[in-house]
Amino acid sequence: MHVAIVLGTRPEIIKMSPIIRYCEELGLDYSLIHTGQHYSYEMDAAFFHDLELPKPGYKLNVGSGTHAEQTGKIMVGLERILIHDRPDVVLVQGDTNTVLGSALSAAKLNIDVGHVEAGLRSRDRTMPEEINRLLTDHIARYLFAPTELARSNLLQEGIDEEKIRVTGNTVVDAVLQNIEIAEQRSRIFRDLDLMPGGYFVLTAHRQENVDNREKLGNLIAAMRELHSIYGLPILFPAHPRTLKRLDEFGLSVPEGIRILEPQGYLEFLLLERSARAILTDSGGIQEEACILHVPCITLRENTERPETLETGGNILAGTDPGRILQAVSTVLSAEASWTNPFGDGRSGKKIVDILLGDR
Numbered sequence: 001m002h003v004a005i006v007l008g009t010r011p012e013i014i015k016m017s018p019i020i021r022y023c024e025e026l027g028l029d030y031s032l033i034h035t036g037q038h039y040s041y042e043m044d045a046a047f048f049h050d051l052e053l054p055k056p057g058y059k060l061n062v063g064s065g066t067h068a069e070q071t072g073k074i075m076v077g078l079e080r081i082l083i084h085d086r087p088d089v090v091l092v093q094g095d096t097n098t099v100l101g102s103a104l105s106a107a108k109l110n111i112d113v114g115h116v117e118a119g120l121r122s123r124d125r126t127m128p129e130e131i132n133r134l135l136t137d138h139i140a141r142y143l144f145a146p147t148e149l150a151r152s153n154l155l156q157e158g159i160d161e162e163k164i165r166v167t168g169n170t171v172v173d174a175v176l177q178n179i180e181i182a183e184q185r186s187r188i189f190r191d192l193d194l195m196p197g198g199y200f201v202l203t204a205h206r207q208e209n210v211d212n213r214e215k216l217g218n219l220i221a222a223m224r225e226l227h228s229i230y231g232l233p234i235l236f237p238a239h240p241r242t243l244k245r246l247d248e249f250g251l252s253v254p255e256g257i258r259i260l261e262p263q264g265y266l267e268f269l270l271l272e273r274s275a276r277a278i279l280t281d282s283g284g285i286q287e288e289a290c291i292l293h294v295p296c297i298t299l300r301e302n303t304e305r306p307e308t309l310e311t312g313g314n315i316l317a318g319t320d321p322g323r324i325l326q327a328v329s330t331v332l333s334a335e336a337s338w339t340n341p342f343g344d345g346r347s348g349k350k351i352v353d354i355l356l357g358d359r
Ligand code: UD1
Pocket: 009, 010, 011, 037, 038, 039, 040, 041, 043, 044, 064, 065, 095, 096, 097, 098, 128, 129, 205, 207, 240, 241, 244
């Protein structure tokens, strides 16, 4: 069996890494295709380095662009490779334009699509990611749902039960496989002169947040207040999209917020684990906060990861400063003793074994 693993952005590299490692371990016939949706060293190559991943066999170099430009380039580029290689399965992960473009190309060539992290729903169709997930799920042959809730979302939409398997989320594998390596290798606390528990972590990159001047301005105002109340630094490894918008909107970052380059995975895992709390609009970071038992405030009105809300360790706060501060106070007083809902850290193995068993 030949599996083509397609990835293109930071979270896909991280969450595909356990699958790639297992394919390597088995000596499986697989190919690695990088669309090039992310391309800056710290959003892309840094993760291949940190996670010791093999170089992709193909690179499409699609780069940035509008949704249609990016998705279209991915489709055209991948189609050529798929016609040439005819893999048995194309494996995609998550909800990016890389995922939808790749799934469409494969499905139109009657090549089976496997969707890792299937069945997540925010119920907000203004989000590009919701469109990408929905459409990919409906053309996939294998739906690897991380939780029972994700499975039930798929069943409600009429997707054939036989195509769905609950495997957990490979993010758990990634955290467990890398946290000890991080402890041994990373000097991040010394480099940034930090004390564990003595800082907040902030990330924001959602289109609906950072491309909107008012919302981004509100987030910055909320951080100013957070710093003045708790007196702790707020570490902000800024996504390139967000840096660009801060500059375009002429928004300056107040005292107390430390803008950093996007961090390597090992550094970021340690920063997450010892943060007083994490404030984020990221999907993967909500999950990692939950896995690491760190309080999380989600800077959105909805989440496709409601399992994290049920633990009491994550609260939706949108972008209003008053709500954000209230949420910080609530989540800091919650008991951090929840059970991780995303699986046992063997999802990558389960996914590959299902594919192998089915052929
Ligand atoms: C994309 C995904 C989003 C995911 C995020 C992970 C879509 C629709 N969005 O958002 O779901 O959460 O990746 O981080 O697929 N840029 C760089 N260097 C890079 C990549 C991007 O400078 O390596 C800048 C460019 O100015 C670009 C902007 O960031 O225009 C946005 O990049 P893009 O890939 O379109 O979307 P993300 O915001 O990264």
